[in-house]
Amino acid sequence: EVQLVESGGGLVQPGGSLRLSCVVSGFRFDDRAVGWIRQAPGTEREGVSCRSDRAHVTYYASSVRGRFSISTHAAKNTVYLQMNDLKPEDTGVYYCAADVTCGTGWGTGYPQLGQGTQVTVSS
Numbered sequence: 001e002v003q004l005v006e007s008g009g010g011l012v013q014p015g016g017s018l019r020l021s022c023v024v025s026g027f028r029f030d031d032r033a034v035g036w037i038r039q040a041p042g043t044e045r046e047g048v049s050c051r052s053d054r055a056h057v058t059y060y061a062s063s064v065r066g067r068f069s070i071s072t073h074a075a076k077n078t079v080y081l082q083m084n085d086l087k088p089e090d091t092g093v094y095y096c097a098a099d100v101t102c103g104t105g106w107g108t109g110y111p112q113l114g115q116g117t118q119v120t121v122s123s
C-alpha cells in the first residue's frame with residue numbers, strides 16, 4: 001500500500017523559507033515519480049515540482065522555478081521541497097504525490113496524494 005506523509009508546513013513571512021518533507025512507503029523512488037502539488041482556496045490544483053529517478057527528469061512549474069528545489073533521500077524514503085523567497089501567492093495546501101511519470105503534465109492526472117500540509121505566506 002502506497003502511503004505519503006507530509007510535514008514542515010507553517011506560517012512564514014514573504015521572502016522567508018520553508019522545507020517540506022514527505023516520508024513515502026509502499027514503493028521505491030526508481031519505481032515512480034514523486035513530487036508536490038498545491039491548491040489554494042478557490043483555485044485549481046497546480047503541479048509544483050516532481051522528480052523521476054528512473055527517467056532522470058526533474059520538473060518545476062514556471063511560478064516556482066529558481067526558488068524551489070526538490071530532492072530525495074532514498075535511505076530515508078523521503079522527498080523534500082526546499083522553498084525559498086516565498087511569496088503570498090505560494091500560500092496553499094501542499095500535497096506530496098506519487099505518479100507514473102514526471103513532466104509538464106504533473107498534477108493533472110490521478111496521482112496518489114498525502115493528507116497535505118498548509119503553507120501560509122503572510123506578513
